[in-house]
Amino acid sequence: MIRAGIVGATGYAGAELCRLLYAHPEVEIAAVSSVSFEGQALSDVYPAYRGFLDLICGNQEEVVEKSDVIFAALPHGLSQELAAQCIEKNKVFIDLGADFRLENEEDYKEWYGGTYLDKSLHAQAVYAMPELFREQIKGKKLIANPGCYTTGAPLALAPAVKGGLVEPQGIIVDSKSGATGAGRGLSQTTHFTELDGAFHPYKVACHRHTPEIEQTLSHLAGKPVRITFVPHLLPVDRGIISTCYARIMPGVTKEQIRQAYEDFYKDETFIRLLPDGKVADIKAVKYTNLCDISLHVDTRTGTLVAVSALDNMVKGAAGQAIQNMNIVFGLPEETGLKLVPPAF
Amino acid sequence: MIRAGIVGATGYAGAELCRLLYAHPEVEIAAVSSVSFEGQALSDVYPAYRGFLDLICGNQEEVVEKSDVIFAALPHGLSQELAAQCIEKNKVFIDLGADFRLENEEDYKEWYGGTYLDKSLHAQAVYAMPELFREQIKGKKLIANPGCYTTGAPLALAPAVKGGLVEPQGIIVDSKSGATGAGRGLSQTTHFTELDGAFHPYKVACHRHTPEIEQTLSHLAGKPVRITFVPHLLPVDRGIISTCYARIMPGVTKEQIRQAYEDFYKDETFIRLLPDGKVADIKAVKYTNLCDISLHVDTRTGTLVAVSALDNMVKGAAGQAIQNMNIVFGLPEETGLKLVPPAF
Amino acid sequence: MIRAGIVGATGYAGAELCRLLYAHPEVEIAAVSSVSFEGQALSDVYPAYRGFLDLICGNQEEVVEKSDVIFAALPHGLSQELAAQCIEKNKVFIDLGADFRLENEEDYKEWYGGTYLDKSLHAQAVYAMPELFREQIKGKKLIANPGCYTTGAPLALAPAVKGGLVEPQGIIVDSKSGATGAGRGLSQTTHFTELDGAFHPYKVACHRHTPEIEQTLSHLAGKPVRITFVPHLLPVDRGIISTCYARIMPGVTKEQIRQAYEDFYKDETFIRLLPDGKVADIKAVKYTNLCDISLHVDTRTGTLVAVSALDNMVKGAAGQAIQNMNIVFGLPEETGLKLVPPAF
Amino acid sequence: MIRAGIVGATGYAGAELCRLLYAHPEVEIAAVSSVSFEGQALSDVYPAYRGFLDLICGNQEEVVEKSDVIFAALPHGLSQELAAQCIEKNKVFIDLGADFRLENEEDYKEWYGGTYLDKSLHAQAVYAMPELFREQIKGKKLIANPGCYTTGAPLALAPAVKGGLVEPQGIIVDSKSGATGAGRGLSQTTHFTELDGAFHPYKVACHRHTPEIEQTLSHLAGKPVRITFVPHLLPVDRGIISTCYARIMPGVTKEQIRQAYEDFYKDETFIRLLPDGKVADIKAVKYTNLCDISLHVDTRTGTLVAVSALDNMVKGAAGQAIQNMNIVFGLPEETGLKLVPPAF
Incomplete structure (x- = not known):
């Protein structure tokens, strides 16, 4: 059994990880931690x-000590030091935050206002979206798990962009996310009475x-791509739709596009390319x-118009992290993740 | 592997059965049927x-033929003949409808307007609420699976009524159910724009x-009990709260009541008696x-005031049916049903 | 024009008062105040x-100075001093809080943990539920506006209790309220992702x-009445259903009950007694x-089983306060309140 | 008083018209009709x-006879004959359907599969979006009231397109509508249990x-414009967000765009251009x-990225129709429509 630890277990991503790992046949949850709820049972939260x-939330040190793989579900900026500790102790570190996702430190500075404490550490990280970069994930110990919007939009566009079937410029990504994406923290925006019946873009x-x-x-296009990205907040708990618009290259047919998608995703367990x-x-x-x-x-x-739908807490966070863990540990990718969605 | 068949697979209860049975480690779904969608894949519906x-909906005969256990999720009145066929062929028959639930045919006539085609068949049926009547279920072939409201209210009241801690008369059951309880059939009441933001009692x-x-x-009280039962429709998809009111017998203390519940449910996997x-x-x-x-x-x-909460599609229908199947087939009761509820 | 002022204008009750008073043909909003948002426009909040x-939130003193009638929508305990000031200045004071609702100070101590600062002030207050106590409201200056649950349940039961048609003991009030009843303040309970799809009793x-x-x-029964009251939180923004249960007195018929209700409410603008x-x-x-x-x-x-439905923010708060204002100022009771509910 | 009649009063648009006209100070509702509910009171539906x-639904003839202005809220294809009758009798006809909206009959044939019965009648019709074509509406008798999506998207884009600030090609309109847009007719898509928690594009x-x-x-651009339009269904009752994307012309600044919008909408009662x-x-x-x-x-x-929000039943249907009626009858445009949106 793989001993898994979750740092930040009482946030939404952490709590979802616990739920999914509990049912994973090759995993035992060794320890969980929470700054806000240390000493309390997860089931009290x-x-x-x-x-x-019902396990009790401890601290980060315990989690690192007791685990083979550490999942970190922390606000950005808090994973770098923890990652260093884990790597030093030869543990697998899977970061659900953004600290290791951007290859270009300038981007991290501009969008997150942080710096890279140890560039050699970042050099060991892999941006782990299995459907796009599976081979690079194998054997890695420092896993940068993609974010929610950042999973849905690329998966919708990948075959077209990689195949050169659409113009790499002028791409529009119009996304709509459920409220779990905003996390457990309270805000007026996600107060029930203000979100119920509401819908609006943000940022x-x-x-x-x-x-x-x-x-x-x-990476897929082999050249710089710029997009216009507009997220919206849905009055639902889970799920992201990304409606992506790209101009089709001259001469490319509808059939060619469909074929490219079918080829690209034909062996993917978690991608369902819907019929016309x-x-x-x-x-x-x-x-x-x-x-x-x-x-x-x-x-x-x-x-x-390529549209993707995913559960932001699963494929957009905890589920993809487990998928990555499965890859790293050499398990079949769908282990613990073969879940039938409820129809209602 | 138990070969399971589902008759009425495209209604909500049938579809939920399929989802849960798919994940059951000791079951293979052998066949499903649907009158409305015969010839279509379940995943098209x-x-x-x-x-x-993706299995194709066939007819009842195929289901009976191919299965060791037949689950029937049919409108009332349609199970009796099917049950007779199954029993004759020595199959296990689990009826999610109401045809075998009422012991007194007069009640069936009064409330459902039907009659019992074969009284000897009814004599073989067991009213299968495991937490209350487990021993009677074992070895039976004709299983009357309780309804949704009819599971939640008795479970909330059982220890108090059985223990004689409350007056058996004057009990009030105020229940609130999600919209899946009304099924897949369309009606103005469950049209989104009319139910969203609405709440009202009915019947x-x-x-x-x-x-x-x-x-x-x-049965629990050992004497006739009459209740006032008022259901309400909640603008949510799943779940029933039953808020039950009963007058406490003179001299009975709060602590005695709690103790009675703890004793009654101490070995039950699926009952969570919440702390004060x-x-x-x-x-x-x-x-x-x-x-x-x-x-x-x-x-x-x-x-x-005893309050119970359950998922009307699972403990109130498909899940309890599988729990009953597990009992009948001698499997651990929680097989295929050890599910952690999502926290959000 | 009546000059109206609202103290506590940025809470939900205060904000709803502003919205309704804006459309009232005999009122101009003279001033509003808010402790949290002083100096900001109401429309910024x-x-x-x-x-x-777009008027700017000022302080209480300004509101009192500029207004003929002061509506107070404050947490309990904060109205007594303000009321004294208003009465001294010969203003009409309408309190949407609980400080003047309970006649018996012992009840206030027990349930709210407060005391009555000036008993003579309380002696001037009237508990202002127009349909039940209209005559006592006329000419009063200190108006205790009823709460939300406390409007719906009595209106459902009044004709039966007053007419002695039901036993005054053993009454059950099972209420279900939308989330605006919990106010604008943030809490985990009313966080969208935790309330959406949820339903539970509380307190x-x-x-x-x-x-x-x-x-x-x-008061209606002419003798002490004790009830069992259980509120529940609905995942909707507005509205309260109170399902009230009372034992019918021997010999009383269904027709007598209906007739009593029809007589009791026949001239009431805001009560709609629904047909059988x-x-x-x-x-x-x-x-x-x-x-x-x-x-x-x-x-x-x-x-x-008598069921009432009202909008907790209107008949359960701001609307009833305006109805009371209309009575005090001698206007037709429905002035500014003749609103057709949207059907969807 | 203007005598108003509503044909198709029991559909959502018709019912909303009735609600708003009831409160209009210069209108009396003279008659309403419904094919499905003829002979029943509107309040029964x-x-x-x-x-x-509580008025009784009659037939079209009565409505035409008794009214000065006839609002038609009918499925497409059913307004043309009725319009002819109204115009012949010198009544004002306001069509909430699509029969008179498209100037080019070829478009009507292609998208609706119908033909224009009387081209001279269409020549009298005006496409009545007041903020864009106010002057052309005055004095007209045959009013083609715009649809819901077709109001929101143009209002979001008008100043930019008219001012030549954006490229007229490559415009993307990504819209999201509440379920009232799908009407009162039942469908699996708008069954509560299937729409609650769902979100998807359609058509x-x-x-x-x-x-x-x-x-x-x-019309605004002065040259042909083609757009990509993708609507989505929101699990809310009312409201449309249209998120519109257009490429800014070289050299045009953010400030110029803002100024153009401010100038364009500065006198519009119903447009709120939000601050940056x-x-x-x-x-x-x-x-x-x-x-x-x-x-x-x-x-x-x-x-x-220009985003508009409107209530599809009001500005996207019944409210705009009344706004048009006000223009035609020479009333101030906001008569009966000066409504403060509830904040919660």
Whole structure:
């Protein structure tokens, strides 16, 4: 059994990790930590977990000590030191935060206002989106797990961008996320009475996930890609739809695009490329590590509309982290993640 | 592997059965049927199931033929003939409908307007609420699986009624159910724009589950019990809260009541008796076979307020049916049902 | 024009008062105050109000000075001193808080932990539920506006209790409220992701509104009444359903009960006594000062089930306060309150 | 008083018209009709309306006979004949359907599959979006009231497109609508349990509102405009957000764009151009005729992101129809429409 530890277990991503790891057949949860709730049972913070996850929240040191793999679900800026400790002790470190995601430190400075404490540490990190960069993840110990928006948009666009089927410039990513994306912290925006029945964009064209999406798309395109990214807040708990718009290159047909997607994703367990005429829906992937993609071509304007749906807490956070753990530990990728989404 | 068949697989209860049975380690789904969608894949009806439950809906005969256990999720009145066929072929028949739940045919006539086609068949049926009647279920082939309201209210009241701690008369059951309880069929009441933001009682003091709850409570009390039962429709998808009111017998203390509940449920996997000061919440049991119970004593008026929360599609339908199957087939009761509820 | 001032304008009750008074043809809003947002525009706190209610939040003194009638929407304990000032200056004072609602100071001590600073002031206060105590409101200057639960339950029960048609003991009030009832303050309970899809009781048999409901029912019954009161939190923004259970006195018929209600409410603008077979629904009264009542008799158990629905922010707070203002100032009671509820 | 009649009064648009006209100080509702509910009271269909709109649904002929202005809220294809009758009798006809919106009959054929029965009748119609084409509406009798999406997107883009500040090609309109937009008719898509927690696009790049939006933008641009239009279904009852993307012309600054919008909308009662840093939200305009617009410039990619929020049932249907009636009858435009949106 792999001994897993979760640092930041009482935030939403941490709590979701605990829930999924509890059911993982090759994992035992060795320890969890929480700064806010140290000394309390996880099931006191989340009563839903009573009888299952009654373990007491300890501190980071205990988690590192007792675990083979450490998942960190911390606010950005807090993972770097912890990662160094873990690597030194030869543990696997999977970071759900943003500290190791951006290759270019300048981007990190600009969008997060932080610096890289140890560049050699960053050199060991891998940006771990399995469907796009699987081979690079194997054998790594420092795993930068992608964010939620930054998973959905690239997966929707990857085959088209990599195949040169769309113009790499002028791409629009219009995303809509459920409220768990904003975390457990209280705010007026996510107060029930203000979010229920509401819907609005936020951080328009200035959200921190922009450079991360661009980094991935640039790798796929083989040249710099700039996007316009606009997230919106949905009055639902989970799920992200990313509606992505790209101009189709002259001469490229609808059929070629579809074929490219089918080829690209044909062996992927967690990608469901929907048949023509169907649309991706967050409800159809809820509580699972799936990413549904629907393809639409606007022949009137020569625009590809690629839509992805995923559960931001699973494929957009905890589930993908476990998928990465499975890769690192040589387990079948779907271990513990073969979940049928509830239909209602 | 137990070969399981589901008749009425495209209704909500049937579809939930398929989802849960898919993940059951000792079961393979042998066949499913649907009158409305015969010839179509289950995943065409429920796109969430794509890639998991793509089996084609056939007819009842195929299901009976191919299965060791047949689950029937049919409108009332349609199970009796099917049950007879299954019993004749020595199959296990688990009925999620109401046809075999009421011992007294007069009640069935009065509340459902039907008759018992074969009284000897009814004599073989067992009313299968495991926490209350476990021993009677073992070895049976004709299983009457309780309804949703009729599970939550008795579980909330059982220890008090059985122990003679409350007056058997004057009991009030005020229940609130999510919209899946109304099924997949369309109606103005469950049209999104009319239910969203709405809340109201329905079938006040005349709901069909009344005699079934009374039957269970009467067995527990050892004398006839009459209740006032008022269900309400919640603008949520899943979950039932039953807030039950009973007058405490003179001299009975709060501590005695709590002790009675603790004794009664101490070995039950699926019952979580919450500590004093906590309240049962539908969200904490969602997608699981759990029933949470919170106890409250109004010392000012001598009233017990016992509150239960369950997921109407799982403990109130498909999950309890699988729990019953496990009992009948001699499996550990929680097989395939050890599910951690999501906290958000 | 009546010059109205609102103290505590940025809480939910205060903000709703502003919205309704803005549309009142005989009122001009003279001043508003807020401790938290002094110096800011009301429409900065509530962007929905932009262009309508852009007035700047001042302090209490300004509000008292500039207004003929002062509405106070403050946490309990903060109204008594303000009331004294207003009465001294011969202003009308309408308190949406609880400081003047309970006639018996002992109840106030027990349930709110406070004392009455000036008993002579309390002697001038009137408990202002127009449908029950209209005549006593006229000519008064110190108006104790009832709370939300404490409006719905008594209106559901009044004709039966006053007419001696039900036993005054053993009454159960099972209420369900939308989240605005919990106010604008942030809490984990009303965090969107925790309330969405949730439903649970709270403060079971120990909510502060209990003695206030009992006070009203005792006046109606002419003898002491004790109730068991259990509120629940609905995942909707507005509305309260109170499902009230009372034992019908021997010999009293269903028809007598209905007649009593029809007589009692026949001239009431804001009460809609629904025809037999209909049920009260919070959605049908949303954004209005209406209270819908549906009557149901459980002849099997001799129980009256009376259900009321109201908008907790309007009939349960701001609307009723304006109704009271209209009475005090001699205006037709429905002035500014003749609002058609949206059907969807 | 203007005598108003509503044909198709029991659909959502018709019912909303009735609610708003009831409160209009210069209107009396003379008659309403419904094919499905002829002979029934409007308040039987919509219980929320009890006591206000108890008038009986008659037939079209009665409505035409008794009214000065006839509002038609009918499925497309059914207005043309009725319009002819009204015009012949010298009545004002305001069509909430699509039959008179498209100038080019070819577009109507392609997108609606219908033909124009009488071209001379269409020549009398005016496409009545007051903020864009106010002068052309005055004095007209045949009013084509715009649709919901077709109001929000053009209002968001108008100043930029008219001013030549953005490229007329490559415009993306990503819209999200509440479920009332799908009407009162039942469907699996708008069944509560399937829409709650769901979110998905539909009719991607093939929705009928596409040519209508293009028609408006082409008029503004003075040249043909093609857009990619993707609507999504929100799990809320009311409201549309349209997030519109357009490439900024070389040399045009953020300040120029803002100035153009301020100039364009400076005298408009129903347009709230939000200050920099704010975002349009459907909740802030609910139940009102307002359209909020927020402007955002992505300087990294040279893209204008203009976002509009409106209530699809009011500014997107019934409210705009009344605004048009006010114009035609020479009333101040905001008569009956000066509504403060509830903040919660």
